[in-house]
Amino acid sequence: MALAVDSRRSRFVVVGLVLLHFAAISHQVDGGGGLSLLQRGLFSLLSPLQRGMSSVVGGVRDLWDGYGFHRKTFEENRRLEERIRYLETLLQERSHLAREAERLRGLLGLREILPMETLVAGVVSRDGVPWFRSLTIDRGTADGVALNAPVISPTGVVGRVIAVGPHAARVQALLDRDSGAGVLIERSRVSGVVSGQVIQSENGTGDLALKYVSERDDVKVGDVVVTSGFDGIYPKGLVVGRVSHVAEGSGLLKEVRVEPSARFELLEEVLVVLHREPPHETPETVQ
Numbered sequence: 001m002a003l004a005v006d007s008r009r010s011r012f013v014v015v016g017l018v019l020l021h022f023a024a025i026s027h028q029v030d031g032g033g034g035l036s037l038l039q040r041g042l043f044s045l046l047s048p049l050q051r052g053m054s055s056v057v058g059g060v061r062d063l064w065d066g067y068g069f070h071r072k073t074f075e076e077n078r079r080l081e082e083r084i085r086y087l088e089t090l091l092q093e094r095s096h097l098a099r100e101a102e103r104l105r106g107l108l109g110l111r112e113i114l115p116m117e118t119l120v121a122g123v124v125s126r127d128g129v130p131w132f133r134s135l136t137i138d139r140g141t142a143d144g145v146a147l148n149a150p151v152i153s154p155t156g157v158v159g160r161v162i163a164v165g166p167h168a169a170r171v172q173a174l175l176d177r178d179s180g181a182g183v184l185i186e187r188s189r190v191s192g193v194v195s196g197q198v199i200q201s202e203n204g205t206g207d208l209a210l211k212y213v214s215e216r217d218d219v220k221v222g223d224v225v226v227t228s229g230f231d232g233i234y235p236k237g238l239v240v241g242r243v244s245h246v247a248e249g250s251g252l253l254k255e256v257r258v259e260p261s262a263r264f265e266l267l268e269e270v271l272v273v274l275h276r277e278p279p280h281e282t283p284e285t286v287q
Contacts, residue, residue: 133176156261182231210256
């Protein structure tokens with residue numbers, strides 16, 4: 001047994017010596033290209049492994065670079081989205097201010113051409129369904145607002161003050177069924193009274209009823225309707241609206257409807273006419 005082990009060891013030693021001798025000889029033998037035979041062999045053996053390692057390292061580096069690039073892109077997109085939201089909010093605010101400025105320019109332009117003293121008031125609430133039949137404004141007796149003071153807008157007559165307090169007032173809109181305003185057909189000078197209607201008109205709007213128009217009176221669709229001044233409340237010549245419907249009514253009167261020119265659903269500011277003599281009646285008060 002000991003002889004067999006010694007024999008195997010001897011063979012390993014001989015093989016090792018042969019390989020060592022071969023390596024020494026290969027290192028001395030020129031393999032071309034400035035490399036020894038041993039170096040060329042090792043180069044040929046290790047080259048595929050080096051290429052594989054280079055590919056793995058390059059892939060990991062590319063993956064990391066790609067991750068960094070996408071993360072940077074994600075962060076940049078997030079910042080751009082935040083910037084866009086900020087600019088959209090700013091644009092909405094600027095648009096709101098521009099619309100407000102346009103409304104105020106309209107009110108100021110109307111004040112300049114009216115032969116009466118007026119006061120700008122803000123609409124703080126609207127009451128009435130389906131149309132706003134009354135409004136609450138943020139001006140009262142402390143600002144010179146009186147009972148029955150006419151309230152107008154750049155597009156037309158709104159209504160009159162029916163209740164007033166120190167710093168607020170309630171306005172009855174022309175759309176209210178209990179309202180009333182003396183008017184004229186501008187073209188033919190036919191007179192009548194407009195008021196709101198209980199039911200909705202055929203065209204789905206809050207049209208006014210023009211009352212006391214004789215079947216012989218000259219009234220046509222499209223005629224401009226203005227205040228007559230005969231009611232002692234509204235100054236003469238303010239635009240109320242246009243005739244939208246004319247038909248035969250009951251008895252000797254025509255059925256006439258007027259589309260109001262005031263945009264009641266969009267009102268945010270109005271003009272209150274000041275220093276007009278109110279009728280002798282006890283005013284309501286609002287807080």
